[in-house]
Amino acid sequence: MAEKFLARHTTATLRALLDGKKPIVALIPIGSTEPHGPHLGLGTDVVISAAACVKACELLDKKGPLTAVIAPAIPYGVTDCATGFAGAVSVPAAVLTAYAAAACDGLLAFGIRHVCLVNNHLEPAHDAAIRAVIAGREGKVSVACPLTKKWARTLSPEFKSGACHAGQYETSIMMAAAPEMVDESMRGVLPPVPISLSKKLSEGVGTFLDMGMELAYAGDPAAASVEEGAQLIHRLADMVIGEIREALGLPDKTG
């Protein structure tokens, strides 16, 4: 199996991969640096994206006409919702779009066939800034993000309720993907916070603090489990493969 992480390749080993039989697809994990409750690390979203990318690479390797590599991540995003908390670092939407677009163009320039931007920071302004990269790059760049309805409905009941920030959904994925970033003693004693971010945002309430999320989480972290996390990572990987296949006009067949 070829090395999966682009950054671990040399220019020579990458050239050899590009000159092989299968087209190469690059996956860029995208997240944000922002608070995720008292129990998860600030880098949670990019770790979730990276876990989905690793699984998607594995599934693509087993079958299908493509080889995937995981390109270096983009760990800063638009995170105005988290204003007021230590650890929230927001970049302007136009800066994010331009930076992500330049990274895609750079990858495409030396022979990468397609770039999939794998995003798990679900703030609408951030999602829009990432999707804006596709304009003028149709077929060359795709976005895989669980805000898309057809993927959202494959995820957990808590995710679908909109209480999807550092709750059972994200905490389960982190327990499976990066347990060292989960404070277990804290997680176990956190009470459920049944606040729907999607509902609050649609009502014009724009920050976690105004929504009543004083501890920067919603949902039920104490109910999270490694098993649920592993299942969710698999579904996110199916989403990544589904978006790539659709963008390339390949038959819809996920792992």
Ligand SMILES: [Zn+2]
């Ligand atoms: Zn998150």
